[in-house]
Amino acid sequence: MGDVVKSVLGGGWGLVVGWILPVFLAAQGFAYVIARLAFVDLSEEFEGLTWASQQLALLAVAAVLGLVLAAAQAPLYRVLEGYYLGWPWLVERRTNAHRARRTRLLATYETSTAAGQAVRAGLAYERAARYPADETQFAPTQLGNAIRRFETYARNRYLLDSQLLWHRLKGVAPQSAVDAITTARANVDFFVALLYGAVVLVVGAVVGLVVTGDPLLWLAAAGSVLVVVGAYRLAVLATDEWAATECAMVDLARVKLAEAYGVTIPDDLADERAMWRVICTFVRRPYTYSELKDVPALLTRYRTASEGKAGPVLDEAGAGSEPHAVRRWWQWG
Incomplete structure (x- = not known):
């Protein structure tokens, strides 16, 4: 029993809190509200069970559906991030709207700071910080931007x-950092799963309204819509902790990751950026491509430099020169 509890509080915590629990809550709403009003026959069979049996049945359904949603979480997130909007003009319009919104928030921050309105300035900065630093990485939805800010960090x-x-990065990071990310992401997963559960309730209420015409289903549908809107907003807010944990892990774990590749973080930040460019190209591209761009030689030179040996790097012409010359190779990859 202790091992089961440890599993739930450990690796299974994100699955239980992030996916099974919100599905269980949505199942409660469907069984005790939507089914009673719109699907009478199904509700009567369910009402014939004891309360404990009803809860066990709903928990079983929630466990199965929660596992399915967790397995399909990538497309579920992509829908909310705006990847599947389909119409380029709509994507561009919404993306530009978010660019304009961040500009307004930054202007509000500057104005409020100058006026000594610390609370208003802080709120404006907090909202502006939910966007990527690079405007070319903006997404057409608020949740998409909130996630991209730390994906592109x-x-x-x-x-x-x-x-x-x-x-x-996860492989070399401390377990405490990985656990912190899992816990932070579970909060976002919870609201995302709750949102989709509420969408099912809206659909059920609309279908029941068409079939039965019960006016109470209008209230059920309206309430479910409010849950959808609220869950989306809370999912955006919950990304703050997720962003903080992931960015912290990048800052700290990259040192160990460099060691795993046999190199040491250069003292100069520009040289470090060039080094990661080389490593990412080596990982992303086929080896034949890396050979054409002399990536293996560059990586070897970083390893040689890490061992304290003379390690010239390439200049613009490909000859040995000072470390900063490797930055000329950022154009590939």
Whole structure:
């Protein structure tokens, strides 16, 4: 029993809290509200069970559906991030709207700071910080931007593609950092799963309204819509902790990751950015491509430099020169 509890509080915590619990709550709403009003026959069979049996049945359904949703979480997130909007003009319009919104928030921050309105300035800065640093990385939805801000953090600061090297970063990071990310993401998962559960309730209420015409289903549908809107907003807010934990892991675990590749973080930040550019290209591209761009030689030179040996790097013409010359190779990859 102790092992089961330890599993739930450990690796299974994100699954239970993030996916099974919200599905269980949505199942409660469907069984005790939507089914009673719209699906009478199904509700009568359910009402014939004892309360304990009803809860066990709902828990079983929630466990199965929660596992399915967890397995399909990538497309579920992508829908909310705006990847599947379909119409380029709509994507561009919404993306530009978010660019304009961040500009307004930054202007509000500057104005409020100058006026000594610390609370208003802090709120404006907090909202503006939920956008990526690079405007070319903006998404058409608020949740998409809130997630992209930390997905692009490593590349913006270090030229390290954290999405490409994510599992490698997790492999060298302290377990406490990985657990912190799992806990933080579970909060976002909870509201995302709750949102989709509420969408099912809306659909059930609308279908029941068409079939039965019960006016109470209008209230059920309206309440479910409010849950959808609230869950989306709370999911955006919950990304703050997720962003903080992931960015912290990038800052700290990249040192161990460099050691895993046999190199040491250079003292100069520009040289470090060039080094990560080389490593990411080596990982992303086939080896034949890396050979054409002399990536293996560059990586070897970083390893040689880490061992304290003379390690010239390439200049513009490909000859040995000072470390900063390797930055000329950022154009590939």
